[in-house]
Amino acid sequence: MRNQLTGNSGLYHVARELSRRGWHVMPTVRNARGADLYAASDDESRVLPIQSKALSKRDPVPLGGSLDTLRSQWWVITINANSDSPTCYVLTLGEVKAAAHRGINGSGKVSYWLQPPKAYAAAEYEEAWHRLGTP
Helix, strand or coil, rough: HHHHHHHHHHHHHHHHHHCCCCEEEECCCCCCCCEEEECCCCCCCCCCEEEEEEECCCCCEEEEECCCHCCCEEEEEECCCCCCCCCCEEEEHHHHHHHHHEEECCCCCCEEEEEECCCCCCCCEECCCHCCCCC
């Protein structure tokens, strides 16, 4: 239950930040494949699919068992999502895939994740909302 609340805190923080910057934001159905949010310009000439990952602290970001299933072109990773001052990192899908760490558990199952701080908690991604462009 706590993980779901952390996810919600991060998702709605990202929606707030995008709205403050002029985007119309629509959350998608939770636990659906693909984007967690869509951000659209007023005339809908720009629509950005965004994957939101929220953490209660600076931890690795789980990506699943295959990088081929990752879809959203934009990723926002929020750390300290349950706090009064969360921090967001804005990355492209290409950056997420390039920085993904591959591991194999004891049963031989492959998994991928982003390791902080090198993979996502870098200065160039921190609160880098400008990377999304203007609505």
